[in-house]
Amino acid sequence: MAKLNMVQAINLALREEMQRDKDVVILGEDVGRDGGVFRVTEGLLDIFGQERVIDTPLAESGIVGVSIGMAARGLKPIAEVQFMGFIYPALDQISSHAARLRSRSRGRYTCPLVVRTPYGAGIKAPEHHSESTEALFCHMPGIKVALPSTPYTAKGLLISAIRDPDPVIFLESARLYRLIKEEVPEGEYTIPLGKARMAREGKDVTVISWGAMLHRCLQATEGMSADVIDLMTLNPFDEEMIYSSVKKTGRVVIVHEAAKTCGLGAEISASIAEEAMLYLKGPVTRVTAYDAVLPLPKLEDYYMPTVERIKRGIEEALKY
Amino acid sequence: MTDGIDKETLFRLFETMLRIRLFEDRVVRLYPGQEMKCPVHLCIGQEAIAAGVCLHLKKEDYIFSTHRSHGHCIAKGMGLRPLAAELYGRSTGCSRGRGGSMHLTDPENGIPGTTAIVGGCIPIAVGAALSAQMKRNGRIAVAFFGDGAVEEGTFHEGLNYASLRRLPVIFVCENNFYATNSPQKARQPEVNIADRAAGYGMPGVAGDGNDVMFVHDSCREAVERARSGGGPTLLEFRTYRWKAHVGPDSDIAAGCRPAAEYEEWVRRCPLELCGQRLIKEKALTEDDIDRLTGSIEAEIDDAVEFAMNSPFPQQSEILDHVY
Numbered sequence: 001m002a003k004l005n006m007v008q009a010i011n012l013a014l015r016e017e018m019q020r021d022k023d024v025v026i027l028g029e030d031v032g033r034d035g036g037v038f039r040v041t042e043g044l045l046d047i048f049g050q051e052r053v054i055d056t057p058l059a060e061s062g063i064v065g066v067s068i069g070m071a072a073r074g075l076k077p078i079a080e081v082q083f084m085g086f087i088y089p090a091l092d093q094i095s096s097h098a099a100r101l102r103s104r105s106r107g108r109y110t111c112p113l114v115v116r117t118p119y120g121a122g123i124k125a126p127e128h129h130s131e132s133t134e135a136l137f138c139h140m141p142g143i144k145v146a147l148p149s150t151p152y153t154a155k156g157l158l159i160s161a162i163r164d165p166d167p168v169i170f171l172e173s174a175r176l177y178r179l180i181k182e183e184v185p186e187g188e189y190t191i192p193l194g195k196a197r198m199a200r201e202g203k204d205v206t207v208i209s210w211g212a213m214l215h216r217c218l219q220a221t222e223g224m225s226a227d228v229i230d231l232m233t234l235n236p237f238d239e240e241m242i243y244s245s246v247k248k249t250g251r252v253v254i255v256h257e258a259a260k261t262c263g264l265g266a267e268i269s270a271s272i273a274e275e276a277m278l279y280l281k282g283p284v285t286r287v288t289a290y291d292a293v294l295p296l297p298k299l300e301d302y303y304m305p306t307v308e309r310i311k312r313g314i315e316e317a318l319k320y
Numbered sequence: 321m322t323d324g325i326d327k328e329t330l331f332r333l334f335e336t337m338l339r340i341r342l343f344e345d346r347v348v349r350l351y352p353g354q355e356m357k358c359p360v361h362l363c364i365g366q367e368a369i370a371a372g373v374c375l376h377l378k379k380e381d382y383i384f385s386t387h388r389s390h391g392h393c394i395a396k397g398m399g400l401r402p403l404a405a406e407l408y409g410r411s412t413g414c415s416r417g418r419g420g421s422m423h424l425t426d427p428e429n430g431i432p433g434t435t436a437i438v439g440g441c442i443p444i445a446v447g448a449a450l451s452a453q454m455k456r457n458g459r460i461a462v463a464f465f466g467d468g469a470v471e472e473g474t475f476h477e478g479l480n481y482a483s484l485r486r487l488p489v490i491f492v493c494e495n496n497f498y499a500t501n502s503p504q505k506a507r508q509p510e511v512n513i514a515d516r517a518a519g520y521g522m523p524g525v526a527g528d529g530n531d532v533m534f535v536h537d538s539c540r541e542a543v544e545r546a547r548s549g550g551g552p553t554l555l556e557f558r559t560y561r562w563k564a565h566v567g568p569d570s571d572i573a574a575g576c577r578p579a580a581e582y583e584e585w586v587r588r589c590p591l592e593l594c595g596q597r598l599i600k601e602k603a604l605t606e607d608d609i610d611r612l613t614g615s616i617e618a619e620i621d622d623a624v625e626f627a628m629n630s631p632f633p634q635q636s637e638i639l640d641h642v643y
Contacts, residue, residue: 029500030499030502033501034500034502037500055502055507056507057471058472058507059471059472062473085436086437089472124357124358125422126358126419126420126423127419127422127435127436128435129422129436290638291642292642295633295638298632299418299635
């Protein structure tokens with residue numbers, strides 16, 4: 001089995017799904033001839049041609065809006081936005097249209113659309129090139145949000161996202177793109193949307209994270225007895241796994257590289273309070289980025305939660 | 321000499337272009353040192369537009385620009401020290417080491433801020449122009465953007481409103497024919513960008529963006545129109561970037577753009593065109609150019625040294641200036 005990085009795993013998922021289903025098409029700025037900013041779609045133009053790997057004008061609202069029309073009329077578009085910080089012109093299309101097509105038509109239309117975009121810090125590019133605003137999309141009823149942390153899960157999750165009848169925002173950590181390699185099988189396998197993964201099992205504390213931060217959580221919990229949950233789908237998230245872990249450990253630490261206020265940690269924390277409060281031995285701890293615009297370049301190291309900060313958060317939760 | 325351009329003006333244009341070129345050439349040499357921890361989008365080859373437009377502007381006029389903004393900021397009066405320090409992420413940088421190359425800010429020189437959001441600056445420039453109109457302070461605003469921005473909705477929204485209100489704003493499209501690596505012909509129908517001005521009821525002018533005198537002359541009319549209450553103008557200057565979309569390297573060998581196209585534009589280097597003209601007119605000698613180069617290089621030496629000796633921002637400052 002081949003060892004692939006996340007770029008290669010996503011590329012493989014795209015290629016296999018396009019081979020399997022001729023309705024799957026890719027569109028975005030520079031996705032074809034150029035293979036995308038991070039070269040995720042490299043080689044696909046040669047295999048599938050310009051009809052199915054479409055270089056678009058530089059217009060995010062247009063890319064997503066056109067994709068919605070294609071999705072409503074029988075195609076399965078995968079739109080790429082170059083960086084998460086560039087997605088905002090398309091928010092209107094995502095929130096006002098993609099998210100509501102099914103509801104508005106009372107189920108007569110669905111919108112099988114995937115919007116892929118790189119997110120997150122750690123590549124020394126400030127502001128718009130390092131955005132981590134996943135919670136915005138989780139707040140939109142009708143939108144699913146998936147965010148893999150490994151090459152293997154990236155492939156399986158993306159295949160599920162492509163086959164899903166509803167719009168999925170698929171967030172890819174720019175920092176993780178080429179950081180890790182692991183065995184990724186050729187051929188079909190899926191990781192269902194809405195299910196999390198227990199990346200480490202223990203009994204003293206539940207650490208919940210996703211994407212690039214998951215790996216720091218694994219480092220921070222080395223030698224501890226901790227459940228480390230890789231959430232993978234952020235909306236709808238796997239409540240069952242979270243509550244059953246919380247009921248076992250009684251202590252929770254949520255780690256994300258998005259800003260703290262109204263980050264997804266807030267929603268998870270509130271859900272735990274609603275469903276499992278009597279099992280808690282202490283307050284839910286959040287280790288997050290700061291409520292500030294992502295700065296450059298030294299300050300970026302302080303901005304993202306470090307292994308040390310995560311450890312301190314876990315110690316606090318354990319001490320209570 | 322071209323109508324309306326005296327030798328002194330031409331010399332000033334040349335000097336500004338040379339300052340931009342030499343600064344960015346230095347970035348090219350220093351970047352592999354891995355200490356400039358931010359992406360850089362270089363405007364080498366496109367200097368005439370920044371120089372030709374900004375020479376008409378007063379310190380208090382506003383410019384808005386893009387990820388490829390070093391030239392605009394230098395031409396508008398930003399010092400090389402704060403610019404170099406920003407590229408190195410130091411607290412003495414023009415954005416205090418937080419923004420890097422793509423987010424340059426210099427309120428004292430009429431630079432509210434540059435960003436990488438393509439087309440993002442267009443409505444903001446319109447707003448600055450509306451403010452100037454309402455306050456009757458005589459200022460004008462310039463939005464610099466590339467050919468890609470014409471595809472964004474903000475272009476339409478900005479030009480529509482600017483024309484409706486006859487605002488003192490100039491839309492300067494630097495058409496370098498590529499959005500990242502996508503050629504203009506693959507993204508837009510073959511209509512001159514400047515011709516779109518007609519759809520908004522404003523004048524549009526297209527021409528050679530490597531001819532600094534053409535840029536200067538056509539912008540002078542636009543500035544006069546803006547200052548006299550005549551409303552906005554769309555200027556399309558055709559040019560070419562010599563380096564890759566991002567970074568200090570060439571992208572020609574990688575096949576991103578045709579070598580013949582690149583060579584054709586390099587033969588039409590804006591500095592060469594202007595320098596040769598000055599020499600032919602006996603307004604400048606090769607020795608003068610060498611001396612000027614030497615003094616700008618010394619200024620860059622100083623700026624880089626200043627940057628390297630400046631401190632990084634502290635962790636304790638991370639929440640400063642959020643509110």
